[in-house]
Amino acid sequence: MGRLARSCLQSLLKLVNSVMGLAGMGMILYSLWMIRVWYRQTGDFWSHSNPPWFIYTFLGLGVTFCLITCSGHIATETANGHCISCFMVFVFLLVMLEAAVTADIFLNRDWEEDFPEDKTGRFEEFKHFVRSNFELCKWIGLGVVAVQALSVFLAIVLRALGPDRGSYYDSDDEYVPARLPLLRNQVQHTQYVADGYVPSHNDSWNVAINDKLNQ
Structure with missing residues (x-):
């Protein structure tokens, strides 16, 4: 109004x-x-x-x-x-x-x-x-x-x-959900590093080689 x-x-x-x-x-x-x-x-x-x-x-x-x-x-x-x-x-x-x-x-x-x-x-x-x-x-x-x-x-x-000033508030509300997934990914990545586990692309190959050697 x-x-x-x-x-x-x-x-x-x-x-x-x-x-x-x-x-x-x-x-x-x-x-x-x-x-x-x-x-x-x-x-x-x-x-x-x-x-x-x-x-x-x-x-x-x-x-x-x-x-x-x-x-x-x-x-x-x-x-x-x-x-x-x-x-x-x-x-x-x-x-x-x-x-x-x-x-x-x-x-x-x-x-x-x-x-x-x-x-x-x-x-x-x-x-x-x-x-x-x-x-x-x-x-x-x-x-x-x-x-x-x-x-x-x-x-x-x-x-x-x-x-x-209402337009500025509306624009802030529109951009907040777009930033949330990035924040979540950053939190998950930080949690993995804190646990001492760093995911790698070669993990699946290493698991397959170890299974063959055990057999």
Whole structure:
């Protein structure tokens, strides 16, 4: 029963963790599209002194989401306490960063001044898209945060259950009977040596020759 519960918990954590990975892949694809458009507009992407920080930030967040997803899958598969703890720390730091940015946007009226100037114009387009589809973006953001919180909770439960050690016990039981005949043969061989009798292949020939001589 415990093994079944652990297996279901691992599958659920992988499913929840995959949602965060899909979000990261979407951010990476959007960043690559912005890089392509920016290169078409400028002709030389690397010649500008002011790099498009918004594109780099979006790309970095997408890669971070994917790396956390990979670490979560490894931690879930191995059920190792140290791996699960590292995964929980990564997700917790990411949630704290998201909470800090959200608090700065809602509490600071001049929050746009905290970010450097974006000459690509993609930051303005992103803000316009969020404001035009505020309800949709709000639910997407809440969904991502809920997935992250749920993944941390499931990781805590999985860490409390620990790794599955039942398979090791089963494997030991399977190999014990295979070793028993060897142990018995070794005991019998030791007993013969202790009695001073060492069996030989020539014993039957010696017995036959002695019978003929006696006759």
